[in-house]
Amino acid sequence: MVQPVAMSLHEQVRNTLLFEIETGVFAGDGKLPTEPELCERFGVSRITVRRAVADLEEMGMVTRRQGRGTFVAAERPSLGTMAMGGFSDQLSAAGPTSRRIVEATTTAADEATAQRLGVRAGSPVFRLIRVFLLDDVPLSLDDSSYSLERYPGLDTMIDDATSTYRVLRETFGVHFHEVERRIGVSFTTVETALLLDRPEHDALIRIDKVARDRKDAIIHMSTVEVVPSRLELRMTAREE
Template identity: 35%
Template sequence: MPLHYAVKTRLVELLDRLGEGAALPPERALAAEFGVSRWTMRQAIRELVADGRLRARQGQGTFVATPKLIQPLALVSYTEALRAQGQTPGREVVTFDEIAADVELAGGLGIGEGEPVHRLERVLSADGQPIGLETTYLSVARFPALRAVLEPTGSLYRCLTDQLGVRFAEGEELVETVIATPREAELLKATQSLPMLLLHRNSRDTDGRPIEVVRSLYRGDRVGFRATLRP
């Protein structure tokens, strides 16, 4: 067993004793207590930060993190899913404009290449802390009134269902791990070394027509996903 992994295991026991929000003792003191080098201790702490067990605050220290938010892999509102876990959802609009569909986007939305597409990019937050960057694409031809009826910081799903009469039926979602770009890391207040979860989703209505194409990037230290599997 690598030494830093053994140290990491002992640190997890310490975190459980300290409790949520508690400050981690200084790296030098922990290294001396555990009888290891500062490099080994630093490596163990970095992995626990990446795992979401610790949170580093610049100029303040390292603290025991709150548990990860577990989101369902389902066609449900981000707002409702977060509130169900006792968290206050938030959205900050980064971009809300129109672009021309490229080949891939046109295929996902069932439209012609070059046709206009709504692009809505928002930073998602939980209790005021950024956790995700979501970019949603919808056909302008199908939803010409979207910009007039959507409150950009509100629930897009609620707007589509309640005001535009959309009925979600099914979707496909691909999940992979990536490294954030410098821009994405800045928007999420994270370092580029922090693991990210990237979700690609295509949704369809009850008639089988494409509704949206969504690209969602989530901080791997703050969010996890759960799916219900049936034979």
């Protein structure tokens, strides 16, 4: 039997406050209770409360205002999960967005990758892993694969400042016709926890994506892992 991991006192306080923030308990002026009030409520020390609130601040959920107290942070950036575009096309947020390449490699497609991309086994595949950030705070980790037979030289055209979707459209004339996304849950590993600046085994939203063109050829496949406390997913359905 798998034993549950015991949470420290400050993690219990943090998670309770996080739930209350998410469910609108502090709607209105958005002000959290004072340290003494939280100590009394949870029966813990000031050090424990301060660590819990510091975690929330690091997560971008609260802001401290000198002489006024701690307040729920402004609305999180929103990502439209039913949109056609890539990350920078979809993100709605105040503040500068950026990308950081973690890995960019070219390998021969194994059987599983070849089948998923719809190419022959052994053909060159460009794998691109990037962290996407807002105000230098990591929001998500994107692991994408592209066929270099379909898009020769793509691996030489991408850097931290480049949108792959823009290159595909403008250089290769790609038209994004269909994007399928499957949404689930994953957890940070030792490596991804460092990249996303989160604790190990922290819950993430996982989006497995396949994009196709008008001929039903696969443009790319990707797995995006999103820090849920830093980014809101938005889905809109409209009547035809």
